[in-house]
């Protein structure tokens with residue numbers, strides 16, 4: 064996330080972080096809590112630059128220090144990420160060793176632990192000891208989306224800063240800047256709030272395929288044609304998809320489209336799925352029928368959480384739609 068977006072969307076958190084800096088009362092351990100994609104890691108990186116950049120109005124974003132921090136190659140900034148799904152005691156011990164062996168010309172040393180809640184119990188205890196003997200040159204940023212999994216004693220040693228969820232509109236505008244189609248950006252913004260994760264989904268291509276089929280199905284449905292035919296024509300992409308995530312996603316897409324139709328019927332406005340909505344003869348459609356379809360889709364959505372025969376489920380769904 065760009066600095067300007069951090070200061071726009073996380074105004075309070077950034078004010079707390081930087082005001083401490085300006086008053087020279089920077090705390091030595093911060094716990095940055097917020098959903099993935101909220102910008103907490105970018106905020107920690109911003110603060111590392113603020114501590115190490117020697118230009119006026121630091122961080123300048125262009126000097127050697129700033130650039131090395133961005134590329135994770137600055138010797139004074141250590142990142143700790145989960146190894147697999149866990150942060151192990153050895154990773155914390157290595158950090159402590161690195162930080163106690165080196166002096167780095169008296170410059171600040173910063174460590175940033177991403178997904179800090181993935182520290183196992185012994186890693187947390189090792190970190191706690193380190194936090195209990197603070198060195199005035201050390202700064203810790205613990206990034207988490209689930210601080211309750213951290214020891215209370217760790218939480219109480221840190222300044223807790225909450226990052227708000229980022230509005231869907233932010234992710235969508237980023238994706239559209241990258242050239243992603245508006246309807247796809249809208250769909251993906253319901254799956255994740257992280258730009259990188261969203262791009263991975265999009266590049267995989269499945270979302271686009273499922274959206275195209277969903278649009279055809281809704282189009283047929285609104286023209287009172289047999290939607291099962293459209294399903295049957297594309298059956299292979301449904302049957303071959305073993306990951307339930309994509310089946311739930313497909314129903315999500317249908318739900319989003321019918322919701323948009325409902326919105327258009329009640330407010331005369333819509334923002335997405337223009338290609339379908341511009342051909343709809345709204346006078347032939349009853350609001351109650353759209354609500355019934357939404358209920359039906361939500362019911363089937365639930366069923367995909369359990370083991371189901373995919374073909375039977377889809378056949379049953381489309382016979383009732």
Ligand SMILES: [Zn+2]
Pocket residue numbers: 116117118121122123124125126127128129
């Ligand atoms: Zn700089």
